[in-house]
Amino acid sequence: MGSSPRKSADWLSDPVTLHMGTASPLLHVNQTVDEAIAVVRTSSDVGRIVYFYVIDEERRLAGVVATRKLLLSQPWTPIREIMASKTTAIPANSTVLQACEYFAEHKLLAFPIVDEERRVVGAVDVGLYTDEIQEIDRRQDADDLFQLIGIHLSEAAKVRAGPAFAGRFPWLLCNVAGGMLSALIADAYQDISTLAVVAPFIALVTALAESVSIQSVGLALQALHSQPPRWTSFLRKLQLELTVGLLLGGACGLVVGLVALLWKGSLVVAASLFLGITGGVFASAGVGLSLPFLMRLCRRDPQLASGPIALALADVVTLLCYFNLGRWLLG
Structure with a gap:
């Protein structure tokens, strides 16, 4: 080298x-x-x-x-x-x-x-x-090496369609369940979810929450590479991630709220989006960081399962937050 x-x-x-x-x-x-x-x-x-x-x-x-x-x-x-x-x-x-x-x-x-x-x-x-x-100088690069070998090996070992399907389909059901639950929530809040000032922003609100949730999952997996899960380290990282999630949610909510204000001309809609995105991203950051730690403590593979479950929960929590705020402000 x-x-x-x-x-x-x-x-x-x-x-x-x-x-x-x-x-x-x-x-x-x-x-x-x-x-x-x-x-x-x-x-x-x-x-x-x-x-x-x-x-x-x-x-x-x-x-x-x-x-x-x-x-x-x-x-x-x-x-x-x-x-x-x-x-x-x-x-x-x-x-x-x-x-x-x-x-x-x-x-x-x-x-x-x-x-x-x-x-x-x-x-x-x-x-x-x-x-x-x-000879690899940076610790993070070495962590990436072992993670890449593990991922590549686990995928390469599944040379037949049947085992590959059996290993991945159960976790896709998490997305199916999350999507169905989100649909039920949207139906239960039909008086809000179908409003012309609410419906166009549903995909944006959930997408922001999902992105932050996956980022938090990645940070948790990175932390679990270098040390075993401990409640003290988990609580310390959770506090930091919730703070970052609140800042990210507030910043994204402010941008979207200002755009909505200029577009729809409604301060109430802008406030609903600001609070909904802030709350959804804040909760999703906590969910994304917590799941890998909890799954490792339960002796389950955090890398395989955390992502689908975190996405499903992020959608559910964000929609509940967004629709309830919308009903409160717009109802």
């Missing part, structure tokens, strides 16, 4: 061959254990060996032998009898991100790198990745 710090996304897109080490010494499938150990002893190009890779006459990967098994087997034992023939290898055209998936999925300490003919061109081990990660 260069002298200037690199973004994790740039590093993850590198060809894995730029980060691989030597796979030497390679053992031959026709050797005995005694012959293989002699090769190891005389090799001048020994990498950080975790496993010994076995090749055939055409230098194609034939298997792998663990160091312990090589040392404890009888000297006359053929290598082909102690090697594991089912060997997972990383293609040479893979990226660093794809290589990371192999480590996370298979839980091995090293992998051989093979070309299109399955000839061994190198190897990569966990130590190499540890050294590279330590």
